[in-house]
Amino acid sequence: MGEECPKLEDCPIFEKYSSDASRKIWVKSYCRDIYEKCERYQKMQRGEDVPITMLPSGEHAEHLKK
Numbered sequence: 001m002g003e004e005c006p007k008l009e010d011c012p013i014f015e016k017y018s019s020d021a022s023r024k025i026w027v028k029s030y031c032r033d034i035y036e037k038c039e040r041y042q043k044m045q046r047g048e049d050v051p052i053t054m055l056p057s058g059e060h061a062e063h064l065k066k
């Protein structure tokens with residue numbers, strides 16, 4: 001297993017995905033192994049606001065607003 005994203009504890013996307021097992025696994029693969037490629041991580045590193053709808057891939061999932 002790779003290194004873990006330093007933002008893991010603070011990242012709200014986990015809570016949003018807690019009931020969706022398949023997506024959770026997908027998010028975890030970013031968060032555990034390739035977090036430096038995560039668009040959310042990159043934005044946080046730049047000090048920018050990260051919309052709750054933004055996925056690690058940079059795509060937006062509007063249903064995450066709920």
Ligand code: SF4
Nearest residue numbers: 005011031035038041
């Ligand atoms: S979604 Fe991105 S910023 Fe959030 S914990 Fe995973 S890798 Fe880190």
